Amino acid sequence: MGFHTVVTTVRSDIKGRECLESFPEFANNLSYAIVEDMARSGAFDKAVQSEPPFEAVVHTASPFHYHAADRKRDMIDPAxxxxxxxxxxxxxxxxxxKRVVITSSFAAVVNLQEAIPRYTADYWNPITMEQALTNGQLAYVGSKKFAEKAAWDFIETEKPGFTLSTINPVMVFGPATFRLDSLENVNTSNAVFSDMILGKMKSGIPPRSFQWVDVRDVALAHVRAIEVPEAAGQRFLAAAGPYSNYEIAxxxxxxxxxxxxxxxxxxxxPDGTRSFVIxxxxxxxxxGIPFRSFKDCVxxxxxxxxxVKA
Structure with missing residues (x-):
């Protein structure tokens, strides 16, 4: 891909060592910097200073949980x-x-109040701050919108020496690469797979349907967004197509x-499922992303x- 060294940020030294151990083949090209609280003023000051200096930065971290005690303090503000x-x-x-790529989300795009037949990169979730504070799900989608809006506003007002691109993925599935001690600890997006493997859906499968994308295609999109000059200033809706739990099973x-x-x-x-085009x-x-097939992803x-189970 043209990159020689990568520095990742982690919240602790333990997490950093785990990351290095997960990718031993990149031992000479991968290191980490510790950022304990990314919402703290100056949290990334040391992390972005490197020798040789960085050419690009990818920002992927954001809180993801629906049960925050204080939605604004714990979810929206940190994002x-x-x-x-x-x-x-x-x-x-x-x-x-010269280029910053931010992992946003389709949550910053989707309208939960009105059925939109077709979404493009120009569309924004219309949620307000007042609405976002009413429940956990709305706080999550609100945090994604407000964070991405803040990034584009920064580019507009601060006129930095770098350009911005955002990747807005839908439901992300794909192989687990980090070490897992148990299927119970799988990430939220892949939980439907672990639940099926463990027999938790033996009595019935929830009729969920949405849009999906493979994590490997999302990762490649971030790299290409750094490499391709025309990606500057663009939002990219990362979606391979619709899916349902029925199709996974x-x-x-x-x-x-x-x-x-x-x-x-x-x-x-499933019948009566909501469908839309992205x-x-x-x-x-x-x-230039050639999306993987749903079968290959599953x-x-x-x-x-x-x-993991073995």
Whole structure:
């Protein structure tokens, strides 16, 4: 990809060592900096200073939970401040940086109040701060919108020496790469896979449907957003297409017969599910992302989780 060294940020030395141990093949090209609280003023000042100096920065971290005691303090403010703090640090301490890529979310785009038949990168979630404070789910989607808005506002008002691109993924599935002690500790997005593997949906599968994307395609999109000059100033909606829990279970049954008895004998096709189209043309044409198939994503994800269980 043209990169020689990568410095990642972690919250503790233990997490940093775990990261290095997970990627031994990159031992000479990967290191870490500790940022205990990304919402603290100057939190990234030391992390963005490097020799040789950085050419690009990818900001991926943001709080993700629905049960915050104080939604503004614990979810919304950290998301906004974490984003603006890293941009301030880059502008002040890392003048060599020419491109910043931020992992936003389709949550910053989707309208939960009105059915929108087709989403493009120009669309923004219309949620207000007042609405975002009413429950955990709205606080989450609000935090994504407000944080991304703050980033674009920073570019507009501060006129830094770098350009910005954002990646806005939908539900992200894909193989687990970090060490997991148990399937109970799998990340939120892949929980539906671990629940099926563990037989937790034997009595019935929730009729969930949405849009999906493979984590490997999302990762590649971040790299391409750094490399491709035309990506500057753009939002990229990372979506491979629609899916349902029914389709996940169907692929698992067809490709892992040893798991069939952990799923319902009959898996009904959901009806009445909400459908919409996401314009992923910029992902394909600008970033050159050849989206993986749903089958490959499900099969590879299940294989990785079965290794955890073993």
């Amino acid at each position: 906004i401040m974490g984003t603006t703090e890293i941009l301030r640090s880059i502008k002040r301490w890392a003048p060599s940086v 169907k692929v698992i049954k067809e490709n892992f017969p040893e798991l069939a008895d952990r799923l319902p004998e009959q898996i009904p096709v 314009d992923n043309t910029p992902m394909k044409q600008v970033l 099969v590879d994800t299940v294989k990785s989780l079965l290794e």
